[in-house]
Amino acid sequence: MIYLDHAATTKVDPEVFAAMAPHLQDEYGNPSSLYALAGRSRAKMEAARQSVAAYIGADPSEIIFTGCGTESDNHAIKGTALAKRDTGKHIITTEIEHHAVLHSCEALEKQGFEVSYLPVDQYGLIAPEQVAEALRDDTILVTIMHANNEVGTIEPIAEIGAICRERGVWFHTDAVQSLGKIPVNVDDLNVDMLSLSAHKIYGPKGVGVLYLRKGVRLPPFLDGGAQEQGRRACTENVASIVGLGKAVELLAQRGQQDNTRIQTLCDRLVEGITGQIPHCFLTGHPEKRLPNIASFIMNYIEGEGMLLSLDFEEVCASSGSACVSGSLDPSHVLMAMGYPHAVAHGSLRLSLGRENTEAEIDRVIDLLPPIVERLREMSPLWADAKSKGEV
Ligand SMILES: Cc1ncc(COP(=O)(O)O)c(C=O)c1O
Numbered sequence: 209m210i211y212l213d214h215a216a217t218t219k220v221d222p223e224v225f226a227a228m229a230p231h232l233q234d235e236y237g238n239p240s241s242l243y244a245l246a247g248r249s250r251a252k253m254e255a256a257r258q259s260v261a262a263y264i265g266a267d268p269s270e271i272i273f274t275g276c277g278t279e280s281d282n283h284a285i286k287g288t289a290l291a292k293r294d295t296g297k298h299i300i301t302t303e304i305e306h307h308a309v310l311h312s313c314e315a316l317e318k319q320g321f322e323v324s325y326l327p328v329d330q331y332g333l334i335a336p337e338q339v340a341e342a343l344r345d346d347t348i349l350v351t352i353m354h355a356n357n358e359v360g361t362i363e364p365i366a367e368i369g370a371i372c373r374e375r376g377v378w379f380h381t382d383a384v385q386s387l388g389k390i391p392v393n394v395d396d397l398n399v400d401m402l403s404l405s406a407h408k409i410y411g412p413k414g415v416g417v418l419y420l421r422k423g424v425r426l427p428p429f430l431d432g433g434a435q436e437q438g439r440r441a442c443t444e445n446v447a448s449i450v451g452l453g454k455a456v457e458l459l460a461q462r463g464q465q466d467n468t469r470i471q472t473l474c475d476r477l478v479e480g481i482t483g484q485i486p487h488c489f490l491t492g493h494p495e496k497r498l499p500n501i502a503s504f505i506m507n508y509i510e511g512e513g514m515l516l517s518l519d520f521e522e523v524c525a526s527s528g529s530a531c532v533s534g535s536l537d538p539s540h541v542l543m544a545m546g547y548p549h550a551v552a553h554g555s556l557r558l559s560l561g562r563e564n565t566e567a568e569i570d571r572v573i574d575l576l577p578p579i580v581e582r583l584r585e586m587s588p589l590w591a592d593a594k595s596k597g598e599v
Contacts (some may be wrong), residue, residue: 209522210568214408214561215357215385215501216526220451221410227454228412231447239444240435249446256453260417263456264402265393272418272436273449274429277384277405280418281308281351284380284401287426288349289316292378296346297321302334302363303544305353308403309382310540313351326352331493332361332545339368343375350379354386354397358528358541358557359492360501362390369398378424384408384416388459389467389498400424406448410562411455415448466562471499473569474560478502480573485580487599491542491555503528503557505547508590508599509583511555517579523572528555550589 211219220228237246239253254268261268274280285299301313303325313323324342328334339350350372355362365381372379380401383392388409394402401424404417420426420439432441478490487507506514511527518525528539538552558572584590593599 209524210564210572211524212558212560212564212568212572213524213526215360215557215559217407217413218410218561219563220412221455221458223458224411224451224454228447228451231450235446239446240433252450252453253444253446256449256456259453259456259460260404263392263460264387264404264419265395266419267422269437270394270419270421272420272429272439273444273452274416274418274440275445276414276416277306277382277403277408278308278416279429280403280405280416281306281380281382282312283418283426283429284403285309285312285349285351286316287429288378288380288401289319289321290427291425292348293321296344296348298344298347299323300326300339300342300347300350300352302326302328302352304328304332304356304358304541305351306357306382306384309351309353328544330546331496332356332359332491332541333493333496334363334368336364336367336371340371343371343377347375347377350377352379352381354381354383354392354402355390355498356492356541357385357501358539358555359503359545360385360498361493362386362496362498365397365399372400373398385498385501388463389500394419394421406452406455409455409459412448412451415445415452417452462562467499470560470562470564473564473566474499474502476566477558477560477569477573480569481576484573484577488580491545491547500560501557502559503555505542505551506554506556506580507551508554508593509580509587510553513583513586514554514556514576514579517583518572518575521575521579523575526557526559528552528557 237249239250257268257271261271317323326338354365369379378400381399382403384405387404400421402419406415407413429440435441491503515527528542542552
């Protein structure tokens with residue numbers, strides 16, 4: 209099998225698994241209890257908090273463990289709305305956010321909040337001036353992702369953060385995809401809140417982080433016990449938190465080296481695919497992009513067909529199109545970038561990770577052209593383009 213869907217999730221690193229295992233068996237103490245068994249769980253959990261905080265330049269007291277990146281996004285947005293509803297009801301975001309952000313904003317619109325969804329350019333890039341122009345006296349939050357999960361475009365978060373700070377507006381970024389791929393430092397990025405998720409960095413599923421800058425006070429995520437400084441009650445998911453801490457430590461140790469290698473493989477993949485397949489191009493920004501995501505549009509075919517053919521060859525990939533989930537809507541990200549419906553349907557995302565090899569990349573470069581050719585031969589869009597002399 210060749211796994212090229214690391215933006216969807218990653219395999220738990222063996223070192224992460226080894227760090228977690230004792231906490232699923234003998235080291236099962238509840239961190240809130242008072243005996244030594246519990247103290248050891250608490251110590252491991254706090255060490256994980258330290259690791260995460262150090263990696264993103266935060267103070268450990270600013271790190272809250274959550275159940276996933278989606279929860280972190282939901283809480284940053286809905287928590288701000290609740291905390292600030294007497295000051296204003298306006299929120300700014302973009303059209304290309306993850307659904308965890310978009311649907312949180314839509315839920316707030318139903319409760320009387322007003323949301324500005326900023327458009328992006330053809331590369332999926334937002335300009336800081338757009339944010340400056342959209343800010344109003346009643347704006348309570350700006351939430352813009354650090355890097356896009358479908359096309360990999362990196363947004364100018366530090367510049368946007370500086371604008372928000374000057375205007376006294378809280379700024380949240382979803383850094384779920386960027387963590388470990390490019391520097392994520394809360395001070396450099398000028399953010400007040402930041403969301404992370406462990407399963408994109410070779411950690412376990414079902415654990416995330418919300419960074420909350422000192423002074424940013426949100427109502428509790430969950431009411432109950434005093435865990436996470438009373439901000440998110442529930443007995444902590446100790447094993448997963450320890451796994452997240454280990455995953456972040458590994459990023460600190462080997463992330464840079466991994467990324468250099470992954471970038472080279474990704475460039476090879478892009479060159480190989482765009483060089484061999486006609487009417488195929490890379491989406492997202494040509495330079496301001498994550499090192500591991502290569503997204504393409506193959507004109508005249510549907511992403512779903514490519515995914516099924518690749519799956520038959522044991523290659524795991526993804527398409528921006530939501531066809532697989534039963535909807536015929538193409539990706540909201542590609543639509544926002546200005547691609548017409550029919551074109552946006554032909555998207556393919558290949559996202560690389562630390563275990564990919566050059567041989568795997570070369571195999572995909574060999575496999576894909578005949579797949580695309582065969583699908584085009586069956587495609588009415590291709591027949592139509594041929595009859596019009598377009599191809
Ligand atoms: C940009 C972005 N935000 C949020 C999420 C959600 O993270 P989780 O799966 O931990 O809820 C994802 C996952 O695909 C993502 O890519």
